[in-house]
Amino acid sequence: MPSERRGKPDPARSLALLWRTGEPTGRGAGPGLSVDRIVRAAIDLADAAGIDALTMRRVAEALGVATMSVYTYVPGKAELLDVMIDTLYGVMSRPAESPEGWRSRLERIARENLALYRAHPWLLRAETSRPVLGPNSMAKYDYELGALTGLGLTDVEMDAVLTLVLGHVRSAARAALDAVNLERETGMTDAQWWQAHAPWLERLVAPGRYPTAARVGTAAGQAHGTAHDPGYAFEFGLQRVLDGVAVVVGERVGGAAVVVDERGADVGR
Missing domain, CATH: 1.10.10.60 (Homeodomain-like)
Known part of the structure; x- marks a missing residue:
């Protein structure tokens, strides 16, 4: 801060x-x-x-x-x-027409906020836990809460769900920014960093000493081409957050998790 x-x-x-x-x-x-x-x-x-x-x-x-x-x-x-x-x-986009389904609406909100951080990375340090009580801040909050209306959530739960989603966005944006800054400061990409350190790690760590770490780390590195892919982490985390929200929504409408189609529209319970 x-x-x-x-x-x-x-x-x-x-x-x-x-x-x-x-x-x-x-x-x-x-x-x-x-x-x-x-x-x-x-x-x-x-x-x-x-x-x-x-x-x-x-x-x-x-x-x-x-x-x-x-x-x-x-x-x-x-x-x-x-x-x-x-x-x-x-200046954030607030289209009058919303996607069908609460999940699609929350996904769009998450991506809109991520785009804002990408365009203005300094926001990650400027924002605090105390809200800016200006007209645009209030309008943003009101618009984003609209994605959660009519789901049976209490007002406190609506605020908590939005806080959870936006918290994930901020965390993902910060991780992506850290990766960019680290590459700039060191003059090395993640791939170059691993290439430089891998031979030393192989000398220091006996084969089979950390089998799970070796297997998972190798699989992740091959999948992403690096140790950490901020884009994958954002997408994977967002879907898991929304999966958790779906459980809560399902409990409020009768005890069953909400089923969604590929667009995130509610199609059954």
Whole structure:
């Protein structure tokens, strides 16, 4: 979590900024400057250089204004991050027509969130367990809960299921990002890393000492071409999460697991 978030928040200032109430128009703010322009510049900066490069000074430089002009609109980096997150939530796809079946709807939500993290990896560090209470965040939550309506789940269970699915997405996105960063930092792909280490491992570990690990590790490596395939892990994990949700849904509608077709549409119980 960014250290800038450790200070005591001011709810009035944060919410006024998120909901754009009373946006300042004072002198010295710079020509055409607004919260939206500042946030767009900040997102572009974070996308290009990462969250560590995001400072109020660099955002001001990108806009061609004095740093204090940015502070006229945004109190600090913590508040800026909240508005950046809320802004990106607002550009996510929310089609009016939903796929048939709760499972297909949750799959689409998972993939939409994964696409957001892939496009803006810094979100993985910017988000916290405390929700951003902006209009787009609320709209996103409301839309995603719609995938779970009418299934007999309690409100608490609906929230828990959504939290479970999105938690899997974040975990998968973080693992994929770690793999990219590790390759960049070491200058080696996973395959190259294993090629370099395998001969040493063979010398150090006696044959047959770890038979299960050797068998499974070899099978996984041959299947994925590497020790870990983030894409496979996401897909496999998502289906297992949804299998678990199906059990809960089945219990609520009569004690039988919900049967789904290849599209994830409910076809029987």
